Amino acid sequence: MNVLLAVLAINPYLPSSTTMRRLALLALLLHSANAQYGYGPYTPTTTTTAGATSTSKASSGSSEGSESSEYGIQISRHSVVVAHVTCGALATLLxxxxxxxxxxxxxxxxxxxxxxxxxxxxxxxxxxxxxxxxGIAWAHFAVHTLNTPHRKVAVAFFAIIITQAALGILTHAFGGPRRGVLNYIHWVFGLCAIGVGWAVAWLGITNEWEYRMHGKPAYGYRVGWGVVIGFWILMYAVGLTLLPRQLKRERADAAAAAAAGEHGNETETEVAALHPPKSQSN
Incomplete structure (x- = not known):
């Protein structure tokens, strides 16, 4: 083919030789380029059904089933999901x-x-x-596309938990022996963080699970979430019933400390009176 196109390109005796030579030269260049770089995406041919199945499995496994880092370590998509769910569940539910x-x-x-x-x-x-x-979600799940309720609430929870940690540090560093405004803000904000964290877990096992095409989640996951949440709500309610006992004990401790302070001052005065300063001799 290349020889025929070359002859047509250099033959001066053909009719309309200039036009024909240009067309032949263009065809020769296109043919050479296609011969060198190919005519398009190459799809390997398979001779048997088993070969086609193995090829498709290999390609899908490399693109969806695992991810490779720059060190060549293969991380399966299932392992990434398990790590993300485990970290989130341990944090929000425990x-x-x-x-x-x-x-x-x-x-x-x-x-x-x-x-x-x-x-x-x-x-x-x-x-x-x-x-x-x-971090796992950001690196592997493209969480920057906030197109699901789970992802939106998760980003809000991330901001809330960082703020709550800062409030805890400020309360511990600058709070006095008595409760101040920071203590109450830290308390209320902490309860909000817990509630938003529970919502993130719920949306993860319901909405996000189906969105990521894992199928419909097992009913036991929802029941388990409800049992855990009910347990913590019951425990906190019991803790609130102990609040009057705590306040009574704190008032008693404060009164005892004040009494001890007054008693200490009186003792120092009495001791000072028993040992008057020596008079100077003339």
Whole structure:
């Protein structure tokens, strides 16, 4: 084919030789380019049905079933989803509620602040898992396209939990021995964060699950979510019934501390009167 086009391009005796030579030269160039770079996307041919099945499985597995990092590590899509769900569930359904209860119930029975390390540790771990779940979603699920209720509420929850952590630090750093405005803001904002976190979990196992074409979620997931939420609501209600006991104990501790302070001042005065300064000798 190339030889024929070359002869047509250089033959001066053909009628309308100039036009014919130009057309032949153009055809020669196109044919050469196509021969070198191909005529379009190449689809490998398969001779058997089994070969076609294996080829399609390999291509779909490489594009959807796994992801490879720059180090060549294969991460399955299923493993990514499991990691995201685990981090989110542990944070919203376990660690954050435990931290709230640690700050609620023990103060009704003791003046010691052993509850505060438990509260702080669980909240820090919960925040770390929220960051991990959000990072996994951002890296693998294109969460920047906020086109589902789960993703929208998750972004709001992320902002709320960061703000709540900042409020906790400010309350601990600048709050005095008595409760101030920061304490009440931190308390109310914490309850809001817990509620939004529960909503994120619910939308994840219902709306987002079907949107990502995982099929209809099992009914047991919804029942389990309801059982966990009901348990924490019941525990917090019990903790609120202990609030009068906590306030009574705090008033008694404050009165005892004030009495001890007054008694200490009187003792110092009496001791000072028993040891008058020595008179100077003339």
């Amino acid at each position: 660690l954050l509620p435990v931290g709230v209860m640690a700050a609620r119930a023990p103060r009704a029975f003791t003046s010691k602040r052993w509850w505060f390390p438990l509260h702080a540790c669980t909240q820090v771990l919960g925040l770390a898992l929220v960051l991990a779940a959000f």
